[in-house]
Amino acid sequence: MTEITNHSILSGDFYEQPTLELAKSLLGCLLVKETPTGTASGFIVETEAYMGPLDRAAHSFGNRRTKRTEVMFGKSGLIYTYVMHTHTLVNVVSGGAGNPEAILIRAVEPYSGLETMQERRGIADMRKWTNGPGKLTKALGITMEDYGRSYTAPPLYLAVGKQPEHISCGPRIGIDNSGEAKDYPWRFWVTGSPYISRTRTINKG
Numbered sequence: 258m259t260e261i262t263n264h265s266i267l268s269g270d271f272y273e274q275p276t277l278e279l280a281k282s283l284l285g286c287l288l289v290k291e292t293p294t295g296t297a298s299g300f301i302v303e304t305e306a307y308m309g310p311l312d313r314a315a316h317s318f319g320n321r322r323t324k325r326t327e328v329m330f331g332k333s334g335l336i337y338t339y340v341m342h343t344h345t346l347v348n349v350v351s352g353g354a355g356n357p358e359a360i361l362i363r364a365v366e367p368y369s370g371l372e373t374m375q376e377r378r379g380i381a382d383m384r385k386w387t388n389g390p391g392k393l394t395k396a397l398g399i400t401m402e403d404y405g406r407s408y409t410a411p412p413l414y415l416a417v418g419k420q421p422e423h424i425s426c427g428p429r430i431g432i433d434n435s436g437e438a439k440d441y442p443w444r445f446w447v448t449g450s451p452y453i454s455r456t457r458t459i460n461k462g
Contacts (some may be wrong), residue, residue, distance in 0.1 A: 265285065266415070267408070267409065269334050271334070272350075272408070274331075276309075279360060280360045281304075281424055283304050284303075285301065285308060285338045285417075285420050286301050286416065287304075287417065288393075289411075289414055290398050290399055290413045292398040297367075297371075297374050297396065298370060299365030299366050299396075301365050302315065302365060302366050303364035303365075303444070303450070304360050304363060305360065305444045306359075306446060307388075308358055309329075309356060310357065312438055313438040314438040314441075315359070316359075322330050328350060328405050329359055329424075330354070330355060330356075331354060331359045332354045333352065333433065334374075335406070336404060340401065341391070344391025345399060345400055346390045346394065349355055349362065361426060363430075364384050364390070364393060364452050364453045365426055365452065366390050366452040377395055377396050381433070381436065384452055385462035388426070388452050400457055425446055426442045426444060426445050429441065429443055429461050430442045430454065430455065
């Protein structure tokens with residue numbers, strides 16, 4: 258495994274990109290979580306962008322500001338975690354302070370801490386450890402305690418990874434009640450990756 262140093266952790270400047278560009282730039286980055294039981298990591302292979310006040314699928318639609326969404330109004334590069342159907346999901350805050358946008362990390366390709374991930378997930382098939390937003394947080398040990406932290410420092414951070422050869426895009430998943438927003442092509446994934454979650458219409462970008 259390539260050793261991760263402070264130099265390979267992505268700086269705050271990386272997160273200053275427009276949200277849709279950042280959602281693509283996150284693909285291939287290494288998501289790392291340090292815990293008392295060990296460090297586990299994976300390359301991001303799938304993301305979904307949520308474009309804030311004008312996006313009916315976003316938690317911050319209409320500038321909705323609650324205890325849950327408060328971190329979305331902070332600076333880019335903060336960690337936004339929330340619980341859905343008992344599963345913790347993890348997002349990257351984007352859009353800049355006062356502009357509550359975010360990017361959901363939907364899937365990663367396991368990289369380090371494989372034994373730890375297998376134990377946490379309880380299944381042998383590595384492709385199923387992290388091929389969904391609730392699965393990857395369990396495998397990596399990401400919890401609600403990570404809410405509000407920065408991705409620029411441990412215990413949960415993003416580091417330089419590998420550049421995808423091709424990126425695909427298509428509609429987001431699981432937002433059927435969001436009107437026209439359900440069809441926006443704001444889901445991005447590494448083309449051909451066996452670790453992505455379920456698919457919808459595919460458009461190669």
